[in-house]
Amino acid sequence: MMPGTETPPSDSDDAGDEAIDWFVRLRAGLSSDEEKAAFEQWRAKDAENAAAFEEVLRMFGHLAGMSPSRRAQTPRHSGRRHAAAAVAVLAAALALLLSLGDVATRLRADHYAGVGERKVVALEDGSKAELDARSSIAVRYSAAERRVILLSGEAWFDVARDPARPFVVEAGEGSATALGTAFDVALIGSGARVTVNEHRVLVMSGGASVVVEEGQQSAYERDAAAGAPETVDVEAATAWRRGKLIVTKLPLGDVLATVGRYHRGFIYCVEPSACSRRVSGVFDVADAAQIISEIEMSLGLRAIRLTPFATFLY
Incomplete structure (x- = not known):
């Protein structure tokens, strides 16, 4: 391939989407040797898959303690662009939905x-x-x-x-x-x-x-x-008036809905079983990112922060 040229993307080029999917599954911890073998087989299948996964690791690997490989870099072609584009489009869409909801509410509000x-x-x-x-x-x-x-x-x-x-x-x-x-x-x-x-x-x-x-x-x-x-405990129930969030065995989904008021972005609980898990704690509402980190640790969950405006818990 001549310098400055790239292989055209094919209709079946889903390497970017597949790379993001594998990243999420690896972040959660693969549950079987068969799944691990399937991941290695997918990555070794062609350079496109390997490049797309390397790009996802480069962008988000530090969140999972992963790092891009030290081997020679694979050319940046359509798989890597696809992975980056998928993340950018997702984050932009979520940000747009949030802003539209806020605007609609403001129009009705006094x-x-x-x-x-x-x-x-x-x-x-x-x-x-x-x-x-x-x-x-x-x-x-x-x-x-x-x-x-x-x-x-x-x-x-x-x-x-x-x-x-x-x-x-x-x-x-x-x-x-x-x-x-x-x-x-x-x-x-x-x-x-x-x-x-x-x-x-x-x-x-x-x-x-x-x-x-x-x-x-x-x-x-x-x-x-x-x-x-x-x-x-009324003081605990209205602790937000003092800049605190105090919860006792509250479903994670409800807690995230409340934390979302203090976070300029989107926080989503991916798995229904995780969303129903109970959370207890005293949190400072001024630091939404710290609240998410504490919930991660206490419930043994994982978070992927695609951008400062999009966080996924699973």
Whole structure:
């Protein structure tokens, strides 16, 4: 082959995609000798495969303690370009989806806290709303009712007394009506979680209602009644107001959703079995990368950070 020329890519050139797939499997730890042999056979099959895998190692191998081989470098042709392009396209797509979601929410919101930001909002009736990072509300006050819609994230409310106009927080197709002064509402999955700091809150969902007392918490999913109130450590449940995330045996998927508020990027739990594993700990929300590292270590998981904006846990 003449200097400066490259072999044209063929229709069957999937070396880049296959290299990324093998990298992920190796990162997790191959489970059998047969799989190890299959990997070696694939890499030895032709120079294209070897080059693509070397490129993936060059970009991300330090994350897994792997390094590119010291043998003579294979020419950089279509397999390596394919691997790099696949990673770039994936990261760009994820970043675009995140930005579009944030923009759509901002258009609906009256008040919004950005990534890693907490914001205190003084409402017109003297009530106060404190927004966690990546959280937003829409305010719909009328002569008969004070309604706030939690569009994203989590918010804490300190409600001004006005018996003539109930204070209602709408969240996840349910609602929480203040029967006192202070409570917290967080969107979780298709529903929401309500934690009461002071007095009581009437939680309505799925055509049923339950009164949650001070020091208690209840949660509901879409089209389902709220669960029976449970006594909780309110200070721990609202630790985000002090820059902390305190969780006790919470599913990893829920924890990652919360961490995502403080991270300008995408964190995805690849395997359902891993997403359901329980996490406990006290974390500093100012350092999302450290939270991911601690979760990796405590649960024996692995993370691939394709870019600063795309992290995969498995």
